[in-house]
Amino acid sequence: MSGPAGALVHVEDGTGRQWGSGFLADDRGTVVTAYEAVRDLPDxxxxxxxxxxRPVRVGAVTPLPGSGLALLCAPGLAAVPLPVAAEEAARGAYVLVAAGGWR
Structure with a gap:
């Protein structure tokens, strides 16, 4: 599935209960979701x-509670990244990301 619907992923616990949703933000498997969707989830x-x-290790979660977001690292996730920039950056180009300060 392509387009925004193909970027959407469900965030579930180990029993299959859905806690939220997120989207694939890049081709490296970075998923953006709500902090509340993953807070205190062991699996x-x-x-x-x-x-x-695809299971995600607890160590592969970067909580950003001040922004209400969390980043999850899930390489190889079978989804299509959703572009989140005004324009596409060239491969290898530096970009600014607001994540607890500009990075």
């Missing part, structure tokens, strides 16, 4: 619309 499973679920 996280990301399930894309067209593909098998």
């Amino acid at each position: 996280i499973l990301l399930r894309p619309a067209d593909g098998p679920g």
